[in-house]
Amino acid sequence: MAKETENSMVDLAQPVHQQLNQYRVNQIQAVLSLLDEGNTVPFIARYRKERTGTLDEVAIREIEDETNRLMKLNQRRQEVMKLINEQGKLTPKLKKSLEQATVLQQVEDLYLPYKQKRRTKATIAKEAGLEPLAKWIMTFPETGLDEKADSFVDPKKDLPDITAVWAGVHEILAENFSERADFREWIRKYTWNNGELTSKLKRKAEEADEQQVYQTYYDFQQALKKIPPYRILAINRGEKEKILTVSIALDNTSILNHCNFQLVGKRVGPAVNKIKDAFADAYKRFLGPAIERELRRQISESADDHAIQIFGKNLYHLLMQAPLKGKVVMGFDPAYRTGCKLAIMDENGRFLTKQVIYPHKPASEKQRQAAGPEFKKLLEDYHVEMIAIGNGTASRESEEFVSEILKTLDHPVYYVIVNEAGASVYSASANARAEFADLHVEERSAVNIGRRLQDPLAELIKVDPKAIGVGQYQHDVPEKSLDEQLDRVVETAVNQVGVNLNTASPELLTHISGLTSTTAKNIVNFRNENGQFSNRQSLKDVPRLGPKAYQQSVGFLRIIGGSDPLDNTDIHPESYAATRKLLSGLKADPNEIGTPELQQKLSVIDRPMWADKLEIGQETLKDIIEGLSKPGRDLRDSMPAPLLRQDVLTMADLKPGMELQGTVRNVIDFGAFVDIGVKQDGLVHISQLADHYVSDPSAEVTIGDIVTVWVLDVDEQRNRIQLTMRKDQVNP
The missing domain is CATH 1.10.150.310 (Tex RuvX-like domain-like)
Structure with a gap:
């Protein structure tokens, strides 16, 4: 946090407390002072507990983020006051309203009438001298409207008749109404509470959605304030890919009634109709579309934040998986044509040796026959205790190969299926080249896979977190925000x-x-x-x-x-x-x-x-x-140890009601994916996670958890497995 903010930070303790009243003012002040002194969040959380009242890293970051938000709000507030003051229009009432604004949107709403804008029809009408007439009609004169308008007719100003005059006044009124902060605030809240997000299949777009990924959203609507984040992100992606048309549906009758009452009350007369017409047009052309854009942006940003938080939680639990200490480990990077790359590490992760074997087609019969003895000799020569098999291409065939060899050994050796996402990214990186200059890219992957079992944290931080694949819609959210969150997560876990x-x-x-x-x-x-x-x-x-x-x-x-x-x-x-x-x-x-x-x-x-x-x-x-x-x-x-296996399970072996143990691989909004030892991870839907209502799957399970599941349904054609963690859902 910058030094020059020191004075304002002292003043911000109370405003931060108003937003985060679960923390005491002195706790907030202590955090701000410590941050200002150049201390890091992990250091403050671990070694300055007396000063903060034992606030953890989550709380400290929450205070830091809220302080930064308020600082940006204050900075923008000062800029707006300065700009309005330079126009000579900063009244005491307006200044007070700006000072009382608690969110940036309120400041922008108040600034809108004074904001320099492109030349509009209303601007042209004002230049033609029609603003006095627009102000006059707002006094609700009962007679003499056309006579008054006639005095503004001037062909030289492109006002040839009173129709043109009233058209100009209409534009001025419509723009003025659209810039009223109180209207925007009320309409925004009403739309949020009553609007529905709708999506429809774009005309002639069905062919573009070959796999019918967005079929659920071809004709979809849900209350704006209730639609879950993952649906917002899916709809946004469908819109971006030009498959869906998206809008907010709303009955605007109440909006027109409310704002018209605010404008004209119970008055009647010829001026009233012109004012009502101007507001209806203002809502149709300006207010409605603007509020829709704002709310779409708001729910999208909220969905982005939610997705980023899920990714962060998943990454944290992935990094915090229990290491397999004191074991000689073989990393096994499966492949067909290019062979399976093997790398052996000692108990401390030191690289010992490497080899390539060819146990799968299209390798020759001779190569496949030689693969077994070569593999077994490596296990015995180096006293390998654990094998980490990557879960990529040829993983399950390699698992079958490994399990058959393990049955012939005199001593127990186990294998674990390891998520290899990002291993190839690391293996091709400059850091990997520097560490293993003499190894090929695939051989470095085998080392990385093996070490992920020995010390997940030490190996996974070498990989760009976005390549690890434990999030949802990670490629749709703002990259900068995602990077910031993931950097925080990695920092927290490592420290x-x-x-x-x-x-x-x-x-x-x-x-x-x-x-x-x-x-x-x-x-x-x-x-x-x-x-x-x-x-x-x-x-x-x-x-x-x-x-x-x-x-x-x-x-x-x-x-x-x-x-x-x-x-x-x-x-x-x-x-x-x-x-x-x-x-x-x-x-x-x-x-x-x-x-x-x-x-x-x-x-x-x-x-x-x-x-x-x-x-x-x-x-x-x-x-x-x-x-x-x-x-x-x-x-x-204290975290769950990896689930060790010695034998293979295939999808054909699965039967409804079968009880299994599995490892949670990913947690998303609608449930969790569990590795039960077959080629395809099974889905435990959110409704099957517990025998009580679950609103947040991450409150029930986390990545790396070892869970007991029962098979509900197996669809071999679609490679889908439905699981449950609720024993009451299993048929006796």
């Missing part, structure tokens, strides 16, 4: 987990609080030139990593087996003195960190007394205790 300073890649380090791509590369270069870091303190020797970057990042960087055991905890070095004092008071040694004996001592201490004694807050003390109890803790260890 919640923390990274090993001596093994982390530049890509992983870039997302650590306080670090940039430059400082991340400098850390890796420093590590390569000087050997592994033995303590966090030596991080200060990294070029261009200043005191602020050190403060923000160091707590999220861990050193395993270094000179100071505290460096393998998420305790910040600024709390080391208090931590050592606590250990001393408990007659414990730093080398006892994580032992049951120390955990027992810590579990019974008088926390308020120790917080006072150490001169720290109780939240900081709580974090110190957790750090000492569980050094090197990984939040992901």
Whole structure:
């Protein structure tokens, strides 16, 4: 947040509180001050709990976003006041209305009459001198209208008769009515509450929709305020592809009645009809279309935001999947013609060897016969414990091949189907070329697939999140907004987990609080030139990593087996003195960190007394205790472990009522897709997620969850599997 906003930020704490009253004013003020001091959101959430009242990252970002919105609103308000004042038209009443505006639309509505616009029919009429007559008719004269109009007839001004005069007055009135902020606000609300979004098949467009993707929307209507986001996005896409015609349907009788009453009340007379006609025209030409555009834009932006939030949630849970630690893993990138690429990594993800086998047609009989023994020899020579099979082309055939070989082994080896979305994007990237210059693109994919099983977070952050494919309509939403949200999600996940300073890649380090791509590369270069870091303190020797970057990042960087055991905890070095004092008071040694004996001592201490004694807050003390109890803790260890398999299931094996375990692969508005070990993921519709009403599928399941499902229906021709998580839906 920019420094020059410091004064306005102090003033914004109260306005932010009015919009976000679930947070106290002092909490909001603390967040704004901390952000202004250059602290990152992860750092504030983890290490400044006393100042914020333990607000988490979601709350801090919500406050940050609302503050930015209000700052933009204030900036635009000041611009509008300045522009209107330069015209000499900023009345006290108008100024007060602008100051009381709480959203940008209200400011723009108030500015509209004063906004410089292109030359309109109303402008031409004013230039011809008809504005006084337009003002006069609004006084509701009962007689003398045509006589008055006749005095404005002037052929030189293109006003040859009173018909032309009244036409000009009509244009002035219509434009004036369309620019009234109170009318726009009322019509906007009425349309929102009573309008319906409708879509119809565009004439001669049926052939363009070959797969009838948009058939549901060929003749569709739903209340504007009730239509779900995914339908809005689908309709928008159909409109963009010129298959659908979309509009807002509304009975405008109440609008005409309301606004006419505001304009003329119970008056009668010849002026009234002219005023009513002008408003009807204003609504038809200006107000109605403008409000429709605004509301279409509003629901589209809301749907975009919703889709982006879903993508963000899904990405977070994908990144936070439990790592498979301490296992020798084979990455298996399936293919037909070019062969299956294999790569083996040791327990720490270090690349050991690679090979290509040809178990599938169109490979020759000789190649296919050789594939099995070659594969089995690799498993035995390198003591492979786990196989990660990519879920792309030839995945299920490769799964069958793998399962047959596993049956011949003397020791248990398991396989897992891994979502390989984005692996090819990473494999062709400059980062992948730098890491594995000697490997072909497909071989790098095999490494990436295998490592995704060992440490999903470390590998997936190397891939553009948009290529991972866990969202809905991700290609239709604004790319900038999507990127911003996904960057936040990645930052949150990486910092919640923390990274090993001596093994982390530049890509992983870039997302650590306080670090940039430059400082991340400098850390890796420093590590390569000087050997592994033995303590966090030596991080200060990294070029261009200043005191602020050190403060923000160091707590999220861990050193395993270094000179100071505290460096393998998420305790910040600024709390080391208090931590050592606590250990001393408990007659414990730093080398006892994580032992049951120390955990027992810590579990019974008088926390308020120790917080006072150490001169720290109780939240900081709580974090110190957790750090000492569980050094090197990984939040992901509490997540569901990957579902391990040894045998294959085919679609033909599925029968209604069959009970299975599966892995949630994607969560969308209308349900969740679950991998049950066959070629096609099954859909658990939102109505089948639980035995109670579900409005948000992500409240029931998240990506990576291991769930029990029952088969409802199998359509082999259309490759569709319907599942349920409700046992009551299964026929006995």
